[in-house]
Amino acid sequence: MxxxxxxxxxxxxxxxxxxxxxxxxxxxxxxxxxxxGMIWGKIxxxxxxxxxxxxxxxxxxxxxxxxxxxxxxxxxxxxxxGGFAVGEGxxxxxxxxxNVLADDKVLYHGHAIAAIAAKSEAAAEAxxxxxEIDFDVLMPVLxxxxxxxxxxPLLHDDLFTQGLAEQPEKASNIASRMELKKGDVDxxxxxxxxxxERDFSTxxxxxxxxxxxxxxxxxxxxxQSMVWCSTQGHFDxxxxxxxxxxxxxxKLKVVASEIGGGFGAKTTVYLEPVALMLSKKSGRPxxxxxxxxxxxxxxxxxxxxxSRVKIGATKDGTITAMQAQLNYAAGAFKGSPMGPxxxxxxxxxxxxxxxxxxxDVVVNKPKAAAYRAPGAPQAxxxxxxxxxxxxxxxxxxxxxxxxQNAAKEGxxxxxxxxxxxVGLVECLEAAKNSPQYKQALAENQGRGxxxxxxxxxxxxxxxxxxxxxxxxxxxxxxxxxxxxxxASMQMMAAETLGIDTSRLTPVVADTEHIAYSATTGGSRTxxxxxxxxxxxxxxxxxxLKERAAAVWNVTVEQIDWADGVATNVASGDKLSVAxxxxxxxxxxxxxxxxxxxxxxxxxxxxxxxxxxVEVDKETGKTGVVRYTAIQDAGKAIHPSYVxxxxxxxxxxxxxxxxxEEYVYSEDGVMENAxxxxxxxxxxxxxxxxxxxxxxxxxxxxPFGVRGVGETGIIPPLAAVATAVSDAIGVRMGDLPCSPPxxxxxxxxxx
Amino acid sequence: xxxxxxTTTVNGEDTEFLCEPNETLLSxxxxxxxxxxxxxxxxxxxxxxxxxxxxxxxxxxxxVLGVExxxxxxxxxxxxxxxxNLHIIQEKFLEHAALQCGICTPGLxxxxxxLLEENPDPTEEExxxxxxxxxxxxxxxxxxxxxxxxxxxxxxGGA
Numbered sequence: 001m002x003x004x005x006x007x008x009x010x011x012x013x014x015x016x017x018x019x020x021x022x023x024x025x026x027x028x029x030x031x032x033x034x035x036x037g038m039i040w041g042k043i044x045x046x047x048x049x050x051x052x053x054x055x056x057x058x059x060x061x062x063x064x065x066x067x068x069x070x071x072x073x074x075x076x077x078x079x080x081x082g083g084f085a086v087g088e089g090x091x092x093x094x095x096x097x098x099n100v101l102a103d104d105k106v107l108y109h110g111h112a113i114a115a116i117a118a119k120s121e122a123a124a125e126a127x128x129x130x131x132e133i134d135f136d137v138l139m140p141v142l143x144x145x146x147x148x149x150x151x152x153p154l155l156h157d158d159l160f161t162q163g164l165a166e167q168p169e170k171a172s173n174i175a176s177r178m179e180l181k182k183g184d185v186d187x188x189x190x191x192x193x194x195x196x197e198r199d200f201s202t203x204x205x206x207x208x209x210x211x212x213x214x215x216x217x218x219x220x221x222x223x224q225s226m227v228w229c230s231t232q233g234h235f236d237x238x239x240x241x242x243x244x245x246x247x248x249x250x251k252l253k254v255v256a257s258e259i260g261g262g263f264g265a266k267t268t269v270y271l272e273p274v275a276l277m278l279s280k281k282s283g284r285p286x287x288x289x290x291x292x293x294x295x296x297x298x299x300x301x302x303x304x305x306x307s308r309v310k311i312g313a314t315k316d317g318t319i320t321a322m323q324a325q326l327n328y329a330a331g332a333f334k335g336s337p338m339g340p341x342x343x344x345x346x347x348x349x350x351x352x353x354x355x356x357x358x359x360d361v362v363v364n365k366p367k368a369a370a371y372r373a374p375g376a377p378q379a380x381x382x383x384x385x386x387x388x389x390x391x392x393x394x395x396x397x398x399x400x401x402x403x404q405n406a407a408k409e410g411x412x413x414x415x416x417x418x419x420x421x422v423g424l425v426e427c428l429e430a431a432k433n434s435p436q437y438k439q440a441l442a443e444n445q446g447r448g449x450x451x452x453x454x455x456x457x458x459x460x461x462x463x464x465x466x467x468x469x470x471x472x473x474x475x476x477x478x479x480x481x482x483x484x485x486x487a488s489m490q491m492m493a494a495e496t497l498g499i500d501t502s503r504l505t506p507v508v509a510d511t512e513h514i515a516y517s518a519t520t521g522g523s524r525t526x527x528x529x530x531x532x533x534x535x536x537x538x539x540x541x542x543x544l545k546e547r548a549a550a551v552w553n554v555t556v557e558q559i560d561w562a563d564g565v566a567t568n569v570a571s572g573d574k575l576s577v578a579x580x581x582x583x584x585x586x587x588x589x590x591x592x593x594x595x596x597x598x599x600x601x602x603x604x605x606x607x608x609x610x611x612x613v614e615v616d617k618e619t620g621k622t623g624v625v626r627y628t629a630i631q632d633a634g635k636a637i638h639p640s641y642v643x644x645x646x647x648x649x650x651x652x653x654x655x656x657x658x659x660e661e662y663v664y665s666e667d668g669v670m671e672n673a674x675x676x677x678x679x680x681x682x683x684x685x686x687x688x689x690x691x692x693x694x695x696x697x698x699x700x701x702p703f704g705v706r707g708v709g710e711t712g713i714i715p716p717l718a719a720v721a722t723a724v725s726d727a728i729g730v731r732m733g734d735l736p737c738s739p740p741x742x743x744x745x746x747x748x749x750x
Numbered sequence: 751x752x753x754x755x756x757t758t759t760v761n762g763e764d765t766e767f768l769c770e771p772n773e774t775l776l777s778x779x780x781x782x783x784x785x786x787x788x789x790x791x792x793x794x795x796x797x798x799x800x801x802x803x804x805x806x807x808x809x810x811x812x813x814v815l816g817v818e819x820x821x822x823x824x825x826x827x828x829x830x831x832x833x834x835n836l837h838i839i840q841e842k843f844l845e846h847a848a849l850q851c852g853i854c855t856p857g858l859x860x861x862x863x864x865l866l867e868e869n870p871d872p873t874e875e876e877x878x879x880x881x882x883x884x885x886x887x888x889x890x891x892x893x894x895x896x897x898x899x900x901x902x903x904x905x906x907g908g909a
Contacts, residue, residue, distance in 0.1 A: 015844045022852035023840040025787015025827035029853055032786040122770065208887045210791040210799055211853040260789070260853025261887050292792040483850035483888060640847035644889055648850060651890030675796035675885060683891040684882040 008563075009494040010703055013640045014501050016487040018258075027258045030214030030230025035285035038216065039068050041117045041278045042124035042288070043271070044131050045298060046106035049140035049364040049668025050153070053104055053113070053133060061116055061130035066123035069281035070131070071274060072114045073101040077246040084243075086236045086267050086519055089370050093243050095333035099367050100244065100273055106135070107155055107332035108366050109669045110297030112270075117278040117286050140364035140668035144306045144327045147173040147363045155332065155362045175334030178358040180342050180414045188321025188353030192312025196390045200382040201734045202717070203661030204304040204329065206296055207371050208652070208680045211260020213299055214289035215272045219279035220251075224512075228255045229272050232262045232480050233519025237269055238511050244273045255510040256480040263652070264370030265300040267519050296673035301662060302371035303336040304329040304363075305378040309345075309386040317396045319387075319405045321353040322346045326379050328360055331367040336360045337375030340455075343415040344714075345379035347453040348402070348424055348606065349387075350411040364668050370521065373454045373710035377653065377717050381735070384450040384718030389731060398449050399432045399608075407453070407606075423632030423696030424451065424606035430692045431608045436628045445614045445625065448722025452607040452714030456707035457522030458599030462515035463532040465493060465504075465540050465593040469585075471578025473497070473540070475506040478517025479529040483648075483709065484641040488526045489533045491637055492703065496537035498564030499577050515596055523707020526637060527698075528599035534702050540593030547587040548575045601700025605708060607631035609650060609715035613723040620743030622658055622724055628690040629715075634698040634706030642708050647689040649712020655681045656713075657720035661736050758819040760785070761829025769816035776800045778816035779826060787827040787856045791885065798884030801857035801864075802826045808864040810883075827856035830863060839863055839901045846897035850888035858884045862898050870906050874899060 021027040058070045081094040097103075102113050114131050118124035141147045141155070154171055161168050162176040189195060215229035225247070231237050234256040242249050259266060271288040279286040290299065310323040324345050328336035342358040371377075391401040406428060411419045431437055431449060441447055464476045475489050486506040494501040517529065545559045548566035552558075552573065560567040566575045584590050612626040629646040636642040659679045663672045672678045697704025717735060724737045730745040753768040760783065767782045776793070779785045779802070788811055791799035795810040802811045803825035804818075830837045839862050842848070849855045858881065865872060865880045872880065877898050878891070886894060 013847070016847070018852075019844040019849070020836070022849055022855050023836065023843050023859060024831055025785075025856045027852055028786070029789065031780075031790065034781075034784075122772075209851070209853075210797055210885055210887055211789070211851070212791070258853075259851060260791075261851045263887070289790070292794065292797075484847070638847075640893070641850070644847055644850055644893060647890035647892045648888045649890075652887070674794055675792050676794065680885060680887060681890075682882040682885065683878040683895065686878070686891055688895070689890050689892045 007495055009491045009501055010637050011639060014487060014491060014638065016484050017490050017506055018481065018486050029211055029260050030257045031289045033216040033228045033257065034287065035216060035218060038285040038287055039117050039119055039282060040121040040124045041115050041275050041286045042121065042128055043112045043274065044114045044128045046102065046109060046111040046113055048106055048135055048137050049109045050138040051106050052136040052138060053102060053106060054136055055134040056114060057132040058114060061127050064127050064130060066118045067116055067127050068119065068284060069117040069278045070114060071277045071281060073103045075277055076101065076244060079243060084239065086233065089337065089374065090335055091240065091268060092335065096240065096268065097244050099333060100270065108364050110294065110366065111332065112298060115274045115278055117282050141173065142363055142365065142664055142668055144304065144329050144361050144363065147361050148327065148359065155364065159334065159362065173362045175330060175360040175362055178339055178342050181355045182412060182414050183353035185321045185323050185353045185355040189312045191314065191320045193315045194390060194393050195310065195312040196386050196393065197310040198386055198389065198733055200307045200309065200385060202305045202378045202381060203735060204365055205302045205656050205660045206300045206678060207263035207265040207302065209261030209263060209265065212290040212292060212295045213270050215275050216285065216287040217272065217275040217279050218285040219276055224251055224253050225276060226253050226255065227272050227276060228257055230257050230259045230266060232259065232266045232482060232521055234480065235478060235511055235516045236519045237272060240269050241273050241276060245276060253510055253512050256508055259480050259482050262482055263372045264374055264521060267370055267521050270299055292675065293673045296678060297670055298366050300369050301331065301366055303368040303378065307382040309382045311386045311390050313390055313394060315394065317394055317401055317404045319349060319351045322349065322351050323355045324382065326356065326358045328358065328375065329363045329365060329368065330360050331365045332362060333367045334360055334362060336368050337370065339375065341375030341379035344376040344453050345383045347413055348407050348451040349405045350407045351405060354414045356414060372649065372652065372713040376454055377656065377714045380452055380714050381717035385721060385733065388718065388722045399428050402451060403428050419604065421696060421699065422604055422606055423694050426694045426696055427606050427608040427630045427632055430630045430694055431610055434610060434628050434692065436610050436612065436626050436690065439626065441612065444617060444727060445612055446723040446725065446727025448611045448719040448726060450609055450715040450718035450722065452711050453604060454523065454711040454714060455604050456527065456602040457524045458528045458602040459518035459524055460598045461517045461529040461532040462596045463529065463536040464514060465536045467540060467581050467591040469582055471576065471581040472503040475504055475533060476509045476514050477506060477529055478509060478514040479525045480508055480520045482520050483645065484638065485525045487641060488530060488637040492530050492533050493537045496534050497540060497577065498562065523709040524602065527602055527701055527705045527707050530705055531599050531701060532595040532597045535595035535597060536593040539595065540591060543591045543593065544577060544580045547580045547584060550587045551575060551583065603634050603698030603700065603706035605632050605706045605711040607711045607715050609719040611716065611719040611723045613720065613727055615724060615727040615742060617746055620739035620746065622737055622742060624654055625687060627687060628692065629712055630692040630694060631708060631711055632694040632696050632706060633708050634701065635695055635704035636693045637703065637705060639693060642693055643691040645708045646691045646712045650689050650716050651681050651686060653713045653716025654720055657717045657735055657737060659736050659738055754817050756817055756820050758821065759823045761826060771817060773816045774812050775814040775816050775819055776811040779811060785826055785828055789853055789856055798861060799854055799857045801860040801884065803860065803864055808861055827860050830859055838904050842897040842901040846893045846900065848889065848893040848897035854884060854886045858886065858894060862901065866902050866905055870902060872902060
């Protein structure tokens with residue numbers, strides 16, 4: 001927008017600094033590192049969804065000549081239960097230890113039980129069959145509603161519901177309950193002229209990164225062990241492994257490889273501690289990589305949900321009360337993103353009376369991991385569907401209805417703070433003015449619109465900028481770059497230093513070469529690590545001015561700094577960054593700028609998506625024909641990558657709405673654990689995804705940045721499902737709107 | 751199992767390797783020849799991350815055996831650019847920001863090159879269907895399609 005003119009580099013569409021390596025195949029991802037003497041590890045996984053392990057006999061495997069090491073849970077030190085914040089979620093070390101390798105129970109089909117390291121990947125795979133296990137098979141519980149029943153089979157004998165008024169005496173699959181409220185919903189509903197109340201459900205889905213989890217490790221009994229892995233946060237991997245293996249932090253170096261997608265799910269560990277234990281026992285470097293089948297069965301998934309939402313409004317379109325019960329499947333261990341779901345569900349609305357109740361429920365599925373705005377897509381799907389239905393019942397345009405009730409600066413959120421300046425109204429206006437909203441629908445087409453809200457986070461980031469004698473610099477950061485953030489770092493540093501982006505090289509350093517930086521998640525990196533980059537660049541500028549002052553024998557106050565050039569105010573003499581760096585040896589040594597921050601003031605990002613679909617009423621197949629994603633970026637540092645986040649989020653959401661789901665057999669075996677049957681959107685499924693970047697600056701960031709990575713996956717679920725509902729004249733409350741379900745809805749209605 | 755000796759050509763270079771009879775070409779490229787630009791995403795021919803050309807034909811190297819490379823000409827992402835310059839397709843992928851994480855990019859570049867050799871003037875729909883075997887989870891494909899269409903235009907102009 002207008003402000004982009006003020007900047008030289010920010011807002012440009014530069015070529016990303018890591019691009020060359022990515023298009024030539026030179027970039028090294030998780031599975032791309034091999035070490036001398038390296039052997040391969042493979043994991044034996046549970047054939048049952050729920051069973052007690054009576055005995056594990058590894059003797060035959062250990063005796064096999066190809067096998068170099070075997071590990072089970074018994075090789076790991078006992079760790080006590082305890083939380084640790086990673087990204088947007090909490091890790092419980094005891095649960096994680098039992099997820100990495102099962103202890104006395106397997107809790108989902110594919111749960112890791114033992115691992116073997118052998119001379120080749122094939123030999124390791126073959127030797128898995130030599131491990132003998134006695135199981136006592138138990139009844140699995142897959143459905144949230146079933147798991148919540150008092151007489152349901154229990155996953156954990158020691159799980160007691162947290163958050164109840166009274167401490168329960170009986171174990172339960174309900175790990176916790178949460179309640180948020182503001183105002184008086186009963187009074188709000190009493191004041192309503194129209195009330196909508198409906199049930200919704202969303203399936204278990206997978207983040208679907210194309211790169212399977214992979215790691216190469218080398219245990220060093222004397223010095224420092226090394227873990228190379230594909231992760232969103234190598235410092236947190238270091239912390240987790242050091243706890244799970246009772247190692248000193250100083251004995252562990254973690255190197256973040258290039259990461260082939262994560263979307264939240266590469267914020268925890270699966271293979272890394274197991275590989276390190278195999279390396280310790282075998283004395284050899286070990287590589288492990290999951291197959292796609294393992295990725296589906298034992299990593300990721302995003303939580304399934306069952307929800308009930310009730311919303312009331314007066315005839316003139318004022319929402320008087322919003323209420324929800326949101327039940328999340330955590331998978332095998334507690335810790336679904338129910339909390340953020342409850343907090344976000346109704347946040348796009350400035351409504352006096354709200355009540356949200358959430359339940360975190362364990363089921364015999366893989367432990368849920370964060371998935372892009374974790375918890376919010378499911379919650380806001382239910383809320384936005386109900387809002388659209390209410391707008392319909394009132395006969396009010398869905399954009400006007402939202403504008404009338406939109407959250408804005410000063411809106412009291414249900415979870416605590418009042419909103420600062422936010423851009424929801426601007427997004428809604430942009431939707432109203434979009435070409436798509438003005439385009440007439442053809443036969444069998446339908447239109448849906450939905451809003452989305454995500455908090456975004458800040459957190460700790462560390463950056464060092466090392467200047468070289470030729471006036472170029474290296475930006476050393478600790479935030480894995482998952483979608484092009486190095487380009488943003490380069491641009492923010494260039495803008496601050498006043499030198500061209502091509503003179504700055506961003507590097508994601510390992511845990512030894514930069515101080516702690518929090519996991520890339522919560523849309524924090526361009527915001528928080530960007531702030532650290534700016535601060536480190538300002539530190540460089542401060543020192544360059546001092547050096548220039550030293551050259552001219554004047555005080556720093558007599559130096560003017562602009563566009564990467566120091567000017568002696570008195571004489572008019574000039575020194576460029578390169579001039580100063582070239583003579584740094586004579587003015588006190590080389591120049592490095594530094595910033596270690598704990599960034600606060602993350603700016604929430606609102607989005608509004610508009611979806612037009614066409615439904616084939618013979619088959620129930622839905623195609624997206626037009627799509628517009630509108631979102632407040634605060635300030636788009638690199639507009640192409642901001643658009644890319646909007647488009648990528650939109651398409652993941654379209655997949656969630658239309659196709660994607662874990663299909664289970666009765667005995668708890670996932671039946672579609674491959675990309676052919678778990679069908680993520682293909683290029684042939686989609687139209688171009690139009691984008692509108694709204695820029696309502698975040699005053700807490702020097703350039704106005706809000707995070708942009710996550711919000712874009714929230715609105716599509718309701719936008720698509722509303723469009724399908726509009727096309728077929730039946731309200732779809734259960735995702736995905738897959739052909740069989742849509743066809744059945746059409747047939748049931750006729 | 752005894753390993754099989756295979757003589758082949760990879761990116762124009764005469765190449766020999768030993769492989770297990772059941773080893774995939776993908777594994778040979780990555781583990782025997784250290785050509786790790788070809789990526790493994792599924793090993794079932796569904797994601798296209800391992801796309802290479804074999805005698806000019808686009809294939810998933812996870813569905814080809816290493817021994818089938820005997821006497822064949824294999825093309826991988828490492829052979830797309832020359833020593834001096836990126837290929838136009840590679841430049842256009844960068845210019846259009848057609849990648850985020852980049853894991854699918856090598857496969858998409860190999861597939862795009864094969865597409866444009868077969869069909870220098872594809873419609874958007876033809877591009878979308880030709881590349882339907884190359885999964886990308888980050889971009890929503892929009893910028894990829896634009897990069898391919900732009901590459902085609904430039905390559906036609908330059909021919």
